Amino acid sequence: MSTKEFTLDDLKRILRDSAGADEAVDLDGDILDAGFEELGYESLALLETGGRIEREFDITLDDDVLVSAPTPRTLIAAVNNLLGTDVAV
Amino acid sequence: MSTRVVVTGLGVVSPNGLGTEDFWAATRSGKSGIGRITRFDPSRYPARLAGEIPGFVAEEHLPNRLLPQTDRMTRLALVATDWALADAGMVPEDLPAFDMGVVTASHSGGFEFGQNELRKLWSLGSRHVSAYQSFAWFYAVNSGQISIRNGMKGPSGVVVSDQAGGLDAVAQARRQIRRGTALIVSGAVDASICPWGWVAQLAGDRLSTSEEPTRAYLPFDGEARGHVPGEGGAILILESEEAARVRGARIHGEIAGYGATIDPPPGSGGEAGLRRALETALADAGVRPEEVDVVFADAAAIPELDRTEADALNTVFGRGAVPVTAPKTMTGRLYSGAAPLDLAAAFLAMADGLIPPTVNTEPLPEYGLDLVGPQPRPAEVRTAVVLARGQGGFNSAVVVRAPR
Numbered sequence A: 001m002s003t004k005e006f007t008l009d010d011l012k013r014i015l016r017d018s019a020g021a022d023e024a025v026d027l028d029g030d031i032l033d034a035g036f037e038e039l040g041y042e043s044l045a046l047l048e049t050g051g052r053i054e055r056e057f058d059i060t061l062d063d064d065v066l067v068s069a070p071t072p073r074t075l076i077a078a079v080n081n082l083l084g085t086d087v088a089v
Numbered sequence B: 001m002s003t004r005v006v007v008t009g010l011g012v013v014s015p016n017g018l019g020t021e022d023f024w025a026a027t028r029s030g031k032s033g034i035g036r037i038t039r040f041d042p043s044r045y046p047a048r049l050a051g052e053i054p055g056f057v058a059e060e061h062l063p064n065r066l067l068p069q070t071d072r073m074t075r076l077a078l079v080a081t082d083w084a085l086a087d088a089g090m091v092p093e094d095l096p097a098f099d100m101g102v103v104t105a106s107h108s109g110g111f112e113f114g115q116n117e118l119r120k121l122w123s124l125g126s127r128h129v130s131a132y133q134s135f136a137w138f139y140a141v142n143s144g145q146i147s148i149r150n151g152m153k154g155p156s157g158v159v160v161s162d163q164a165g166g167l168d169a170v171a172q173a174r175r176q177i178r179r180g181t182a183l184i185v186s187g188a189v190d191a192s193i194c195p196w197g198w199v200a201q202l203a204g205d206r207l208s209t210s211e212e213p214t215r216a217y218l219p220f221d222g223e224a225r226g227h228v229p230g231e232g233g234a235i236l237i238l239e240s241e242e243a244a245r246v247r248g249a250r251i252h253g254e255i256a257g258y259g260a261t262i263d264p265p266p267g268s269g270g271e272a273g274l275r276r277a278l279e280t281a282l283a284d285a286g287v288r289p290e291e292v293d294v295v296f297a298d299a300a301a302i303p304e305l306d307r308t309e310a311d312a313l314n315t316v317f318g319r320g321a322v323p324v325t326a327p328k329t330m331t332g333r334l335y336s337g338a339a340p341l342d343l344a345a346a347f348l349a350m351a352d353g354l355i356p357p358t359v360n361t362e363p364l365p366e367y368g369l370d371l372v373g374p375q376p377r378p379a380e381v382r383t384a385v386v387l388a389r390g391q392g393g394f395n396s397a398v399v400v401r402a403p404r
Helices: A008-019 A043-057 A072-083 B020-028 B064-069 B072-088 B111-123 B141-150 B165-178 B195-203 B241-246 B274-285 B303-317 B335-352
Strands: B005-014 B034-036 B049-051 B100-105 B157-159 B183-190 B232-240 B253-262 B294-296 B323-325 B383-390 B394-401
Touching: A008 A043, A008 A072, A008 B064, A043 A072, A043 B064, B005 B020, B005 B072, B005 B165, B005 B241, B005 B335, B020 B335, B064 B072, B072 B141, B072 B183, B072 B232, B100 B141, B100 B165, B100 B335, B111 B195, B141 B157, B141 B183, B157 B165, B165 B183, B165 B232, B165 B253, B165 B335, B165 B383, B165 B394, B183 B335, B232 B241, B232 B335, B253 B274, B253 B335, B274 B303, B274 B383, B274 B394, B294 B335, B303 B383, B335 B383, B335 B394
Parallel strands: B100 B157, B100 B183, B294 B323, B294 B383
Antiparallel strands: B005 B232, B005 B253, B034 B049, B183 B232, B253 B394, B383 B394
C-alpha cells in the first residue's frame, strides 16, 4: 500500500508547471468543483498534466480518466484511488 | 481589375530592433545586431556568429498559459502580430472570425522546443515528452497560435519554401483577400538559434565561419563567404485597399506584384529562375523597370549566387541602373522572416524618403551594381522590389508601391 497522497496543492503545482495558469483564474480560490475548461485548461493541457502526474506518482492513468474527471475533485479522487490512498477531499 | 491589396500594419522583431521604431532607427543608422552567439555555447561549432534578438522577455507580453506550449519563434510571432494589429488600428474582436485568416511562412519550425523534447525522450524516456511537442515544433504552429489567440477562423495556412517563403506567404495572403477575406495576417518569424537548428544550418554549407561581426556576411563582396543566420522577421496586416479606405486606416503601401519560379535542375545548364521571378512580379504589378526606385536584394553572399542575382538585376534594369540594398547585412539572414522584414523596410523607406544602408560590404565592380553603401541614401521611394531565394531552387519577387 502506497503512503503517497495526491493533494490539491500537488495538482495546482503540476498544472502551473505543465500548462501554466490563466491570469483571469485564481487557482488558489475555491476550485475543487470547477470544471477544468472553466479554469482555462483544454484537453491537451489535461493530457500534459496527466502525464506529469503519472511520472511523479508512478501510476498509469486510464485514457478516459481525464475525460471522466472533469473537476479537480474527481481527478484527485481518481489519482488517489490508483495510489491506494483512501482520502476524501 | 483585381482588388488592390495593401498593408496596414507592421510588427517587427529584428536582431537590431524590437518593434518597428527601434528597428528603423537602427537600420537607417547602420546599426548591426550581429554578434557571437549567446543562446548556447558555440565554441565547438565552426560558425559562431548570429543575429540574436536581445531583450525579448516573453513573460512581459504573453499570457502565462501560452508559455509552456510555445517555441521562441512562436512567442516572437505572437508579439509581432499584436504589434502589427495595433499598428493597423485593428481589434480582432470587431471583425467576424471567418473574415480574418492567417498565412505565415516557416523555414524550420520550433527547433528549440523540439530539441528540448527530443533530449527528454532520449535521456528520460517517452513519458517525459511534452504533449505540446505535438504541435509546438510544427511549421504551421505560428499561423495556428496567431489564429487561436486572435480568434481568426478564415482561410489560413503555412507556406514552406525555405527563405523565399516569406514572400510566397504574402502572395498567398493577397490571393485570399482577392477571394473575399477581409483581413489576413501574414509575414513570417523564424528563430532556431539552438544547437539542433545550428547543425541543420551547418549541413547546408552556406554559413560564414568568420568570427568578425563586420567581416562575416559580405554579399556581393570579393570576400563573400556565406551568411550569418539571424532570428526574427515581420508580421504584416493585409487588407483590400477598399476596406482599408472605408475604415480610414493608414496605409503603408500596396503589395502590387508577385512572381515565383523554381531553378532548373543543377547541372542542366539552364538559367537560374530569379530573373523570370523578377520580370513576372513587375508584369503582375504593371510596373516598368525604370519605375523601380530600389531593390532589396536576396544577398546570398555565396559568390555564384551573388553573380546570378547581379546578372538578373542587370538584365532587367540595366547595369547599375537601380539602387540595390541589403539591410540584412545588419541582421543576418532571418530565413523565412527575412523577406517580410525587407517588405517592412521598403514601406518605412517610402515613408521616410530614405533607402537603408548595406553595411560592411565592398561590392565587386564586375557585378555592376549600384549598391547603397554604409550610409543611408535619401531618395523618393514610390516603388520597391524585394527578392528572396530559398535553398532548393526557390525564387520569389514582390513589388510594393507607396500608398496612392
